Amino acid sequence: MKKKIQFSLVYRDMWQSSGKFQPRKDQLERIAPVIIKMGCFSRVETNGGAFEQVNLLAGENPNAAVRAFCKPFNEVGIKTHMLDRGLNALRMYPVPDDVRALQYKVKHAQGVDITRIFCGLNDVRNIIPSIKWALEAGMTPQATLCITTSPVHTVEYYSAIADKLIAAGATEICLKDMAGIGQPALLGKLTKSIKDKHPEIIIQYHGHSGPGLSMASILEVCNNGCDVIDTAIEPLSWGKVHPDIISVQSMLKNEGFDVPEIDMNAYMEARRLTQEFIDDWLGCFINPGNKIMSSLLLGCGLPGGMMGSMMADLAGIHRSINSILRSKGKEEYSTDEMLVKLFDEVAYVWPRVGFPPLVTPFSQYVKNIALMNLLTMAQGKGRFVMMDDAMWGMILGKSGTLPGKLDDEIVALAKKNGKEFTDADPHTLIPNALDGFRKEMDENGWEYGQDDEELFELAMHPEQYRDFKNGMAKKRFLADLQKARDAKLGSNLTPEKIAEFKHAKADAVVSPVKGQVFFEFQGSSECTPCIEPFIGQHYDEGQTFCYVQAPWGQFVEVPACLGGKLVEIATRQGGKVNRGDVIGYIERDHD
Template sequence: MTTAKRKIQFSLLYRDMFQSSGKFQPRKDQLERIAPVIIKMGCFARVETNGGAFEQVNLLYGENPNQAVRAFTKPFNEVGIKTHMLDRGLNALRMFPVPADVRKLMYKVKHAQGVDITRIFCGLNDVRNIIPSIKYALEAGMTPQATLCITNSPIHTAEYYAAIADQLIEAGAPEICLKDMAGIGQPAMLGKLTKMIKDKHPEVIIEYHGHSGPGLSMASILEVCRNGADVIDTAIEPLSWGKVHPDVISVQSMLKHAGFDVPEINMEAYMEARKLTQEFIDDFLGYFMNPANKLMSSLLLGCGLPGGMMGSMMADLTGVMGAINNNRTAKGEAELSEDELLVKLFDEVAYVWPRVGYPPLVTPFSQYVKNIALMNLLTESMDKPRYTMMDNSIWGMILGKSGRLPGEVAPEIKELAKEKGFEFTDADPQSYYPDDLERFIKEMEENGWERGEDDEELFEFAMHETQYRDYKSGAAKKRFLADLQAAKDKAGASGMSLEEAAALKHAKADALVAPESGTVLWEIGGDGECVKSIEPFIGKEYKEGDFFCYIENTYGQILEVPAAMGGKLVEINAKQGAQVSKGDVVAYIQRGE
């Protein structure tokens, strides 16, 4: 008697392919063109159609994200292919927390727009940030896929994750996603975890999401499938592998030869989708993609950072490399090459991570840990102690305002918090963010703005306030076109970069760089007024720990830019309202002799 082969389904992460490769997403017209080709491929039971930062990106180049979601989901809905989205739990579709009434509205809107499944995750795996979203999704008619953010530490064992899965399934989640965002989940552990969940909850669907960065994901796919996984996330060329995801052709071949029942791939359609995707890249998306994201790196195993962060990390390194080497030269020490500095950064991440409580390194906590490490390297070059330069967002994570950290915070950081008068909390993170929809409803009425079909425009405004205003005013489109032209000009240029030229010009000054992309907001004197002209402040002296300006990032979050170890402001590169990219020099500050 022949035993039936176990069936494995595939999901295409079409939008996450771009998210892991660069800054922007395909336009609505491009999504409409690719959808029928994806369907024609015949091998996908699911397609990721929106979520995470995708909708903000539409707004950033002046396109309505609601129309894009409806257009992309429609053809898949018509043929019975499930659509799914990425949902950050307490943070919903952005990088910082969302009021409960806005979170509730999201599921009603997304269900009406044609999204079937919402993949709910918390970067800390705190069930308090996930369980409310499970309830909201079920009430709205969506399928909640509760998510485990996978990482590799002494704390993050199969038993640890299985206990969390039990709570999420009890709360009503019919599906579990193993989100291996850095691709560092060990195959043996993932196989064991899959079996533990399936043995106890055989009816629960398990989907595996693993980035290909350090090269473990193919082994992990085989292990989770052998232990009961049902759906595997995949990509297609020209955006598979690298820091993205394994290609569906390789995954299908491996599983087919391992004895699983997998769908066949229409290769003619695959090549058509490949060609169209390259066309989108050549059109405009490629100008905002970092070539490093096309490469895999075993170095990611050591630091555990998500592969998609490599590009931004390199930009950050470029921004501070000159300052670090200037400090080393002044002390008679040899300058560090980019590779040497990168290894030091990875080592510092590995040092910092357990001491801030082992937060899984996924957005936004991966950025926080990386920023701590990077600033520690800078302060080390200045002979200053670690943790000297940490902003409010980082402290919020450490203090528990985003949820419970998996591990204990190191005594030296607890002592530093005490010195600063900070208090640790175990309160429900949602309690810090009260309902806020009425404010947006009132303003839309005052402006004469339509709330949109199924209140989708109201939701978009409440979720992405800053970006929505810029979209409505046309400022976003104008800024994007200027950025695109600048990117094209830069791509055609050769020789020394602007950052390198600036480093030479200011050999005795520290470059103060933007921690994230966004708008520069100057605030001098602490009176709360953003100054219109900052030229009179050239020559102003700052003390260690002072903040000389703010960056409002593309997610509407306000970040403080510290004046390093203090000194005299000698040049300002970004005036009030200027748009800067992550790692761009905002100003130069020169310490006394």
């Protein structure tokens, strides 16, 4: 019999790759004992990435959820692990050193054993400090290689990075195939290369199913020395998520590996509970497209979990481009044609901005550059015209060293715009911030929480945490949930409720997030690249008024409230707004 293979369940990542929200604390508490009873998992992913943000957005305390989910696994010796974005920790933009260091103390105290530390650029300078802090806090630092397919991402490239991370104290290596586009042969060779040099190092493979290569990749890495495989369970396995434990176990067992058996009664119970959570409320926020595998992902290299937000972003740009085409008397693009154009544009942009692995946040940056290029090209303005500070930060080196060479066009454009490149260690560019957050908590009379976990939450997710504390997050979530349920199940609003909404004062169009404002683009030439809404313009109820690009890259649609006539524009095209700022005022046609 071949070596023993362990299985890890990425239960929370199943939801992250499928929809917008996570199971509630009470739901995680219900599913945990069933996962344990399945008997096949030596590890479970309990936290990381955007999980805590979505808890806050739903009005739930993420610290309580993490503690509750970890506790039963801790008690039976199943290791818990989390996803950590290195320089960005648990969010989409850089985090100060003192907040990053506190993270490991808090998460270890909450019951998380292993931290999977990655940098979207595979820059070891963004990972090594976290390895040190994790070790000091008593956690197992699992350093990560973000896998992609490009001319620069070779076995030698990845092996050299692994050597540096292991020398810095990493006791495990994760091959993070976030888009599932890693070629099986390369993954097998890479696994063998690391194991030959570092036989004591545990290697864990994390691969999404999106384009359909994951099972072949699992077989290759296991045959070359991999120790742990990330898996999922129905009804959220496959699609853009992960392979199902049953299929993975069957394949490896047939290959002769020593794999644990699955308690099928418990599997079916976990399956039933997961479907119950979907039917209860989580399914309202699951994009049906994320349940489908697509070989189209091989061409663009974008992670499958991003497809839902990408399609939402594309919709607004699609409408604007078709408006331009109509004004020119040209045939409009279908959704499929637009999607192919976006994929082709990503393929054009990606090598020119240095082949950053397409994982958060760099997948969002590359996708957003491509989206904006499609729009500005339709306007006759060319490419790389609309790029925000986050996109430029990646290009200029503020997030780390890009794997490939920047195109001369991009370098020249940066110099033309007065942009300065840097090779500074990214984390040295960010001042410490905990003292300021301590002051804010003291002024508000907020408790720091057990093991300073509430202080950490404010420092990590300040905007979302403040909304959680003042109750706005819960109110907004319940409104979103009602809207989603009405859309999914058919409106159940009574005439009385409709009348109540119609008579409510709702003429200020308010930004739901901090970000940059983009109105619908109506321009058809370079001379008229964009026409902002005009005073007197009429909007139907619920019609899109504008979009706000949030700091994490997503374009958030802002509706025109109850409709009516535009009487004032408070924020111009490209203007920066905070959550709650007024963008415009619409006078209703009648009360």
